[in-house]
Amino acid sequence: MDAIDASARERGILDEFSKREIRRATLTAVCVPGYLTPFGSREMPVARGWGSGGLQVTLGLTGTDDAVKVIDQGDDDGVNATNLRRLIESSEKCATTKDTREATIIQSRHRIPEEPMTEDQILVLQVPNSEPLRAVQKSVVECARMHAEADYSMMWVSLYEDLVRNGVITKTTGYPVLVNGRYVMITSPIPRWDVPRLHNSPHLTLLGAGREKRIFAVPPYTDVQPLTFDDVPFEVEGDAGQRCERCGSTDTFLVESAPGRTVCSDIEWCTRVTDGDVDGIGHLAHAPLRHLPDPGRRVRNARPAVRHGERSADRSAAPHPDGWVLAVSGVGKVHGPGGADAVAGTGPEAGTAISPLTGSVVAAWDVTFDVAPGEALGVIGESGSGKSTVLRCLIGDEQATAGSMFLSAVGGGATDVLTLPPSARRALRIDTIGLVHQNPADGLTMTVSAGGNIAERLTAAGWRNYYEIRDRAAYLLEKVEVPLDRMDDPVHTFSGGMRQRVQIAKALATDPQVLLLDEPTTGLDASVAAGVLDLLRNLLAERDTAAVVVSHDFAVIEALTDRTVVMNIGRVVEAGLTDQLFQDPHHPYTQRLVAAARR
Numbered sequence: 313m314d315a316i317d318a319s320a321r322e323r324g325i326l327d328e329f330s331k332r333e334i335r336r337a338t339l340t341a342v343c344v345p346g347y348l349t350p351f352g353s354r355e356m357p358v359a360r361g362w363g364s365g366g367l368q369v370t371l372g373l374t375g376t377d378d379a380v381k382v383i384d385q386g387d388d389d390g391v392n393a394t395n396l397r398r399l400i401e402s403s404e405k406c407a408t409t410k411d412t413r414e415a416t417i418i419q420s421r422h423r424i425p426e427e428p429m430t431e432d433q434i435l436v437l438q439v440p441n442s443e444p445l446r447a448v449q450k451s452v453v454e455c456a457r458m459h460a461e462a463d464y465s466m467m468w469v470s471l472y473e474d475l476v477r478n479g480v481i482t483k484t485t486g487y488p489v490l491v492n493g494r495y496v497m498i499t500s501p502i503p504r505w506d507v508p509r510l511h512n513s514p515h516l517t518l519l520g521a522g523r524e525k526r527i528f529a530v531p532p533y534t535d536v537q538p539l540t541f542d543d544v545p546f547e548v549e550g551d552a553g554q555r556c557e558r559c560g561s562t563d564t565f566l567v568e569s570a571p572g573r574t575v576c577s578d579i580e581w582c583t584r585v586t587d588g589d590v591d592g593i594g595h596l597a598h599a600p601l602r603h604l605p606d607p608g609r610r611v612r613n614a615r616p617a618v619r620h621g622e623r624s625a626d627r628s629a630a631p632h633p634d635g636w637v638l639a640v641s642g643v644g645k646v647h648g649p650g651g652a653d654a655v656a657g658t659g660p661e662a663g664t665a666i667s668p669l670t671g672s673v674v675a676a677w678d679v680t681f682d683v684a685p686g687e688a689l690g691v692i693g694e695s696g697s698g699k700s701t702v703l704r705c706l707i708g709d710e711q712a713t714a715g716s717m718f719l720s721a722v723g724g725g726a727t728d729v730l731t732l733p734p735s736a737r738r739a740l741r742i743d744t745i746g747l748v749h750q751n752p753a754d755g756l757t758m759t760v761s762a763g764g765n766i767a768e769r770l771t772a773a774g775w776r777n778y779y780e781i782r783d784r785a786a787y788l789l790e791k792v793e794v795p796l797d798r799m800d801d802p803v804h805t806f807s808g809g810m811r812q813r814v815q816i817a818k819a820l821a822t823d824p825q826v827l828l829l830d831e832p833t834t835g836l837d838a839s840v841a842a843g844v845l846d847l848l849r850n851l852l853a854e855r856d857t858a859a860v861v862v863s864h865d866f867a868v869i870e871a872l873t874d875r876t877v878v879m880n881i882g883r884v885v886e887a888g889l890t891d892q893l894f895q896d897p898h899h900p901y902t903q904r905l906v907a908a909a910r911r
């Protein structure tokens with residue numbers, strides 16, 4: 313307190329501008345439950361560890377007719393709680409209290425009070441870490457995209473990995489929840505015990521992260537569901553039968569006071585129980601006792617309801633009446649100004665991809681092909697011929713300058729996929745298009761296990777049954793000949809060939825209609841590459857997937873594909889059955905590629 317200058321105390325510790333910002337952000341946060349709402353504010357003149365986020369929200373909302381209660385570690389009388397209470401009182405000229413029933417605003421660090429709260433009260437939680445995705449995604453921009461698209465698969469993977477490693481979900485504070493069926497929110501700082509008490513609660517809960525300047529809210533009577541798999545029950549901490557040494561409560565959050573001795577975390581409640589000043593029946597009704605760990609319930613759930621193949625049999629989109637599932641028409645990409653006007657004077661005949669008019673690079677132009685179910689099409693060309701550009705345009709990593717792309721699974725084959733928004737195109741990469749990158753690191757999360765990588769794709773596609781996911785992952789890993797005793801090892805511990813096999817299993821996880829393979833064997837030793845090629849050949853032969861294989865190597869194209877288009881300086885120079893092209897290449901460029909493969 314001494315650190316706070318007296319005149320600041322006179323004026324109020326938070327300026328009016330900041331308070332307005334906080335109120336505005338609070339209103340937004342209430343309108344969009346669980347959404348991380350930013351606000352602008354000066355730094356609070358308090359030391360780190362005081363919970364400036366909670367303090368900012370409390371000071372922003374408190375009026376002179378409020379009564380504020382502050383809890384720290386379940387205690388109203390700790391040094392932090394006492395100092396914060398005094399600070400709020402002197403800054404806002406409001407009343408303070410230690411009795412939950414009298415408080416209009418309760419600022420808490422670590423706990424929700426045991427006393428059931430009412431519609432007239434606001435609970436402010438001081439949040440040390442607001443971004444639930446931070447643990448699984450370092451990029452702030454990517455986190456924002458994931459929230460916008462409700463793409464929480466990496467969060468599910470972290471729960472999957474926890475279960476694999478520990479047999480139970482071990483996360484306690486900061487447990488992720490889905491708020492109002494839309495945003496994943498982190499329940500930092502409260503323990504898992506308190507998580508069920510956020511659901512449908514009559515009071516407003518505001519969570520403030522000071523350093524990150526974010527507020528998020530759970531408005532009264534909002535649906536709050538802890539994330540867990542359908543077959544893995546959500547559990548709180550504690551054991552049935554544990555009791556408080558002081559007041560005898562068996563329905564409160566207990567903390568260890570000494571080895572083997574537990575007491576209520578909420579000291580106010582504990583004292584009132586001892587004094588007989590509580591509504592014990594009302595409290596029991598709210599206590600999350602039905603979520604106490606029950607090993608019997610876990611075992612009963614550990615049976616997959618469906619076998620590995622059945623879910624994928626849902627894939628129903630029929631081919632287009634013309635026989636294709638993927639049709640690409642006139643796709644082109646110009647890097648630089650001019651668009652289509654830059655194309656003249658480029659291509660194989662001109663011997664350059666650089667436009668004499670604009671200096672732009674015409675990486676690909678007028679590329680057309682289609683692929684039927686069960687068919688594999690090769691796209692071959694030397695380095696720089698434009699084949700990867702075409703692939704990047706198809707998957708949405710680059711915006712095509714011209715052309716269209718149709719999938720029979722999208723709008724019956726009448727929708728130009730290239731015109732869809734990026735979020736819709738990313739969604740297609742979950743269930744309709746599988747992609748195998750040349751470098752496995754581009755398609756895998758290297759710190760996550762082989763099974764977890766497959767789980768990422770399955771959870772993105774909506775799978776929510778842990779044992780079904782494990783069953784499907786094991787089935788796929790067996791298919792790609794990865795030993796099952798490596799299923800739970802992080803893929804960075806795998807050899808290059810095994811990583812590529814895991815990437816193929818991941819790409820096939822949702823049984824996509826179209827599989828795109830970009831130089832699938834290029835980075836591998838010859839013998840390992842031959843093994844992966846064999847595997848791909850067998851996988852393609854037994855499925856009705858339409859595949860596009862991009863490679864500079866005719867041996868790869870010959871091993872895997874039925875038809876081939878040959879690209880040279882951004883243009884298709886020859887197309888036909890792969891066997892025929894290999895036996896009897898017409899274009900001099902194709903002849904060179906075939907000769908190289910025969911050497």
Ligand SMILES: Nc1ncnc2c1ncn2[C@@H]1O[C@H](COP(=O)(O)OP(=O)(O)OP(=O)(O)O)[C@@H](O)[C@H]1O
Nearest residue numbers: 647665673675693694695696697698699700701702
């Ligand atoms: N962002 C870019 N800006 C300018 N030119 C580009 C860009 N990306 C690719 N290019 C050019 O477009 C042409 C085609 O490149 P692309 O990567 O598609 O070839 P590729 O056949 O896939 O080659 P590789 O097998 O080496 O990947 C090349 O001349 C390349 O230099």
